[in-house]
Amino acid sequence: FKTSTGTVSVTNLWSHGGMFPNGISGFLLSLQLVVFSFVGVDLVGVSAAETANPRKNIPSAINKIPVRILLFYVGALFVILVVNPWTQLDATSSPFVEVFALIGIPVAAGIINFVVLTSAASACNSGLFSTSRILYTLSRNGEASAKLAHLNKQAVPSNALFTSTIVVSLGALLSKLIPEQAFTVVTTISAICFIWVWSIILISHIIYTKKRPDLRAKSTFRAPLTPFINYLILGLFAFILLVMLFAEATRLSLLMTPIWFIVLAMLYKYKKR
Numbered sequence: 001f002k003t004s005t006g007t008v009s010v011t012n013l014w015s016h017g018g019m020f021p022n023g024i025s026g027f028l029l030s031l032q033l034v035v036f037s038f039v040g041v042d043l044v045g046v047s048a049a050e051t052a053n054p055r056k057n058i059p060s061a062i063n064k065i066p067v068r069i070l071l072f073y074v075g076a077l078f079v080i081l082v083v084n085p086w087t088q089l090d091a092t093s094s095p096f097v098e099v100f101a102l103i104g105i106p107v108a109a110g111i112i113n114f115v116v117l118t119s120a121a122s123a124c125n126s127g128l129f130s131t132s133r134i135l136y137t138l139s140r141n142g143e144a145s146a147k148l149a150h151l152n153k154q155a156v157p158s159n160a161l162f163t164s165t166i167v168v169s170l171g172a173l174l175s176k177l178i179p180e181q182a183f184t185v186v187t188t189i190s191a192i193c194f195i196w197v198w199s200i201i202l203i204s205h206i207i208y209t210k211k212r213p214d215l216r217a218k219s220t221f222r223a224p225l226t227p228f229i230n231y232l233i234l235g236l237f238a239f240i241l242l243v244m245l246f247a248e249a250t251r252l253s254l255l256m257t258p259i260w261f262i263v264l265a266m267l268y269k270y271k272k273r
Helices: 026-028 030-038 043-049 054-083 095-104 108-140 158-176 182-211 214-216 228-246 248-272
Strands: none
Touching: 026 030, 030 182, 030 228, 043 054, 043 108, 054 095, 095 108, 108 158, 158 182, 182 214, 182 228, 182 248, 228 248
């Protein structure tokens, strides 16, 4: 059927300049946001300590991730571009609101705003859960302040949770200090930090498979194509960092991120004393 912007058709995916109408540079620069969008996917592993039956629940959760990506990311993008060509999208407004308005749902703005707010709250909750749990574990292992291992009456690591909340809240100051660059700075630094975290996980997995092949042989849920897939992903991460280095919008954040690692190293050294 027809809308005010044209005809709803699958051909909208390629009939307005092809897959890369402005060159491949836009695609490459978006890789940083792609990495940022997947921040928190490692919660599947962190939450293993909280589930009653990790042997069953963790594989189930991991196997559902590709399905959810195809449904909520690829599927949603497919519908948006089929209904509304990319040439008609307004970068200053939500494409979901535009699409709902085109198909006759004028209250879409309120619905989308509600979804965005609940999603943001969920993401914040997930971040606080993971960081407080990691701080608690570091404290229990003697690698962070012993105070962070304190549990309240509900068995919640309250000190670790409070510390995580304070640090996360500091990020909100950026929206006041550098409102125009805040989003790019936060997403870039987050992407870089998680590339580091995921790289450590990949390297640890490589070492694990080499040193304990007996345990891997007993595993009922193995990572496919190990260790080749590990090296492939590490190479992809290196490529993304290289792209971020040559992109003006992300270069400064990339070069400043090592300062954060230096601060963490100094704090760790101080704690070891």
